[in-house]
Amino acid sequence: MKVTVVGAGAVGASCAEYIAIKNFASEVVLLDIKEGFAEGKAMDLMQTASLNGFDTKITGITNDYSATANSDICVITSGIPRKPGMTREELIGINAGIVKTVSSSLIEHSPNTIIIVVSNPMDTMTYLVHKTTGLPKHRIIGMGGALDSARFKYRLAEALGAPISDVDGMVIGGHSDTGMVPLTRLATRNSVLVSEFLSEDRLNQVKEDTKVGGATLTKLLGTSAWYAPGAAVSGLVQAIACNQKKMFPCSVLLEGEYGLNDICIGAPVILGRNGIEKIVEIELSDAEKAHMQESSEGVRKTNGLLAL
Ligand SMILES: NC(=O)c1ccc[n+]([C@@H]2O[C@H](COP(=O)([O-])OP(=O)(O)OC[C@H]3O[C@@H](n4cnc5c(N)ncnc54)[C@H](O)[C@@H]3O)[C@@H](O)[C@H]2O)c1
Secondary structure, eight states: OEEEEEOOSHHHHHHHHHHHHHTOOSEEEEEESSTTHHHHHHHHHHTTHHHHTOOOEEEEEESOGGGGTTOSEEEEOOSOOOOTTOOGGGGHHHHHHHHHHHHHHHHHHOTTOEEEEOSSSHHHHHHHHHHHHOOOGGGEEEOSHHHHHHHHHHHHHHHHTOOGGGEEOOEEEOSSTTTEEEOGGGOEETTEEGGGTSOHHHHHHHHHHHHTHHHHHHHHHSSOOOHHHHHHHHHHHHHHHTTOOEEEEEEEEEESGGGOEEEEEEEEEEEETTEEEEEOOOOOOHHHHHHHHHHHHHHHHHHTTSOO
């Protein structure tokens, strides 16, 4: 199993590290445009192999896509991250050009690859890859919901005073401060609905804290977060590589599901060796449907900024 990660910055390197530590891939290629940067990150990571006990071979390369040839999975993290006070949507000008060039170079050398898009604004970047590459929809996956759901579970556990392993929950919709739809109605603590333990006000607070999860970290760090994003990507890569058939919310091209068409937005999917093996449609409440509709309008507005 060969995995390429484009962008050896904070998220790309963290993603490569988690993939290696989980020890399921034979090879990870890190590629960056900055001279020597990916080579340095790869060498540093390889020097953790004997300490962390993994056999995955990590190599770094400066902008030479022949080194990525025949990758089973390619992850795109290249592009600029947001600074405090910025929205993800403001990154579109620079990142759209980068994602378009990078995805076409990857496919040239790995025509059968599955692509995972991480660069922001992620739903729009995923849509851009659909519109410009012609890859079938099950091989283009946007990572946002897996991270937002992890942040949701963190906030739920905090509110409940419970260990995170007791908590389950999911965030669907757009990967933006206003677009996320945290499904508090369905979240559980060890199979009991969290509404049994938490007031409506407290649950609304959890929802709001989840939606600004990325912005909160960007304010603290001065740039966007990387550990949880890297771990979330590694979870998707592992589900595909190991044919796990795990369910994650991912940005996926919808064709009628959730009443939406011609848009990439977060919905639950089953991930296995073929990429997206199924889109799972769950019954939403009227309020959730309205929130999903509003979220889709936000994503479409950003999609409208693409020069397609
Ligand atoms: N989808 C998510 O949930 C999520 C989470 C966190 C960050 N992000 C996004 O991921 C992206 C990367 O964030 P980061 O914190 O790692 O940024 P970073 O600046 O640390 O790393 C980005 C890397 O991309 C490289 N790069 C730029 N143009 C390139 C090109 N054409 N080819 C190859 N490499 C190129 C840069 O040299 C840099 O090393 C940002 O757009 C950020 O907003 C998404």
